[in-house]
Amino acid sequence: MGRPARFSTDDLVAAAVALAAEGGPAAVTMAAVARAAGAPSGSLYHRFPNRPALLAAVWLHALESFQEGCRAALSAPRPLAAAVDTARYVLEWSGAHPDLARILLYRSADFDEPAWPATDRARLGSANAEVGSLLAAVARGLREPGEPEDRAMERVALAVVELPLALVRRHLRGGRDVPEDAVRLAADSAERLLAPRPATG
Amino acid sequence: MGRPARFSTDDLVAAAVALAAEGGPAAVTMAAVARAAGAPSGSLYHRFPNRPALLAAVWLHALESFQEGCRAALSAPRPLAAAVDTARYVLEWSGAHPDLARILLYRSADFDEPAWPATDRARLGSANAEVGSLLAAVARGLREPGEPEDRAMERVALAVVELPLALVRRHLRGGRDVPEDAVRLAADSAERLLAPRPATG
């Protein structure tokens, strides 16, 4: 039924991902993606109603790839192990998918999130909420006596997401790959930040 | 001697900084800055030969403001104190200068660094080298027995620069300010990451 597509949605998203990884969201123009994929701009507009929708596809592709393994790591039964595994996962996933990792180092706002189609914004919201609640569960498990719940959440997010991403940023933004060593450093740091301390003021 | 300026270089940089803080480097167009400052585009081109030169001025303004206090903190005599003070400084400076901090959360490459005038690139290089060597001195002081020097450098940079910036990013990118609490968390985390451990595997 109908003419077969010469340029699939995946082809076009892949071209856009490559451009975004190299030059950031500004490099993802409809004209540039069409050029990179060898397609006319009309084909692009046939798949995506406008530029924000394409940017949403790029961002969500990266995010969902990342979160797939993230959920598994965060769901480990012992909270400290879950935290350390997740920190390690962030580095390993980034090493395996440097292009996608480079994209997630931006914010969704840099990819024009406010202008996204409603369905894409909803997907983003629910994806973030799901991982957020897994992270909250880990944080509750690692709360120190007398510590307010949101401060524990802060500490855990820092050790498990922000710090590993900072480490990734350090390498990827220098144009290098993520070295083996960094995986250990991330896991180590998460453990140091989250393991209960003997007894200090 | 000559007509007095109605729009000083500082005025124009200030307008550009505000735009960059709000919308990132993409928002810093010659047209937008001129509009924001109430100046005609010609006045802008009178001060800056082209857009990369303006972007360089914005980046260097933020960087040099940050590094001024950074040098002092890094120069403290005891290395662990220097590290913890620097981590605290990153948060305090960011709280005091949220616009400039938002700018430093990008990379210089996002501000089109390869196209900057040679003098600006040189200023960037020497500024980074100076702080880098102070950081290296701290790292040497905190090296654990048997640890390779570059791994110590990695660990220290992570604890003293990357982690505090990640914390700042978390807040500023949500549109919030940097809370008091975060300053303590940064100093605390730096100390946990860098203090020698009792004796573990």
Add this chain to the structure above:
DNA sequence: CTCCTTTTAGAGAGGTCTCTCTAAAAAGAG
């Protein structure tokens, strides 16, 4: 085969941006 649907193909309008260039305004030096 003919119809129907999907997709490619790309021209072109309308917008914004960078940067150049000319002209005039403004104040001090003499």
Add this chain to the structure above:
DNA sequence: CTCTTTTTAGAGAGACCTCTCTAAAAGGAG
């Protein structure tokens, strides 16, 4: 005052981008 220098002022060329719109190509259903 006139001369000189600095700066404002903004028109306009040329590039690129987004998005619309029309027309044709191409395969399956009947």
